[in-house]
Amino acid sequence: MSLASDAPLALIGYSSHAARTLRDLGLVALSLPHDDLRAVIEACLTLRFSGALVHPAQEGAVAPHVEPDPDARRVSRVDAVAFSGGLAGGSAHGTYTLADALIDAVEASGYAARGAGALFIGGGQDLLQAVPLIRLGLNPVGIAADHLPDAERLARALPSSVRPYALGRRDSALQALAERADLIVLTGGSLPAGLLQPYHTLADLTGQSTTGASGATLLDLSALPALRLARQLLYATGQRYHPEALSGLAEALV
Known part of the structure; x- marks a missing residue:
């Protein structure tokens, strides 16, 4: 696991409890309102957040406000966002990690x-x-x-x-x-x-x-939540975390 960045991580649709849970990783995580998602994305760019994790209930709503990668575009959903630059000339890119995490989980099962x-x-x-x-x-x-x-x-x-x-x-x-x-x-x-x-x-x-x-x-897919969270955090923060260390955190976020 790499050292945490000082740039905050946005949590869109998650509770303040989830933010406190992620701080166990050394991340500065903040739960943000989601009633005006365009304004939230702009605020994250202005305040130079590293990225965002998106609650499943908000994945479809966030997608139109970011630049999706092929996986996110295919399902019209986003579960992680990476921010670059500031509001002027900055960009918000989104991904959807479930497919790759599923593949990780099946491979981990030995099937x-x-x-x-x-x-x-x-x-x-x-x-x-x-x-x-x-x-x-x-x-x-x-x-x-x-x-x-x-x-x-x-x-x-x-x-x-x-x-x-x-x-x-x-x-x-x-x-x-x-x-x-x-x-x-x-x-x-x-x-x-x-x-x-x-x-x-x-x-x-x-x-x-x-x-x-x-x-x-x-098939044992019990590792799926942690594998997915590891991919979300890598995309949103640029930091790699061992999925084995995230199992408790992944359950808390769900």
């Missing part, structure tokens, strides 16, 4: 993803945030969304090297598609009864599902 078939099950926005897991080499990839057009749109956006299958999550063909998958990724809602088989591995991003009596393996 051999390359070449594994995957089935993503969820809504629209939550699927959009998780589909970048294909960067691990998942192929083929099934996408089951609440609405078929959402699944088809996501499937069309996948790289040409990936074999995509799109369907609605209530489609009768879902069971057959699941039988061809090794990894089931649940991003929203619940799993249809009887979907999981003993050879499946379940990555549950909702935190609500279990493998029950199916015999399937539940």
Whole structure:
């Protein structure tokens, strides 16, 4: 872990308790109001904040007020901001760290993803945030969304090297598609009864599902919050923190 900077870190949408928690890292963290986000961003530039962490409830609202990187632009959400310069000529850049943190978490679990078939099950926005897991080499990839057009749109956006299958999550063909998958990724809602088989591995991003009596393996994603916070802090402050040292802080922020 590097030494903390004197430049303050803004917390947008977080409580003053979260600010006090982050001070355990040696960071000067300040909880800011979020009723006028444009004014907040301008104030951060003027006061030369290093960056900002954005509460999940404000990620969509902050996005239009910063310059998003490709990950943030893809989902129209921002969870970390980096400020450079002052108000005159300064800039605010935003990122969305969930995709890379998910990849970190799957790699940390030891799961051999390359070449594994995957089935993503969820809504629209939550699927959009998780589909970048294909960067691990998942192929083929099934996408089951609440609405078929959402699944088809996501499937069309996948790289040409990936074999995509799109369907609605209530489609009768879902069971057959699941039988061809090794990894089931649940991003929203619940799993249809009887979907999981003993050879499946379940990555549950909702935190609500279990493998029950199916015999399937539940992927350990417990490191995800700390891995994501480490990426957010790196972007917002330029400082590297070991995720193992952030687990308690990540839980406090949630």
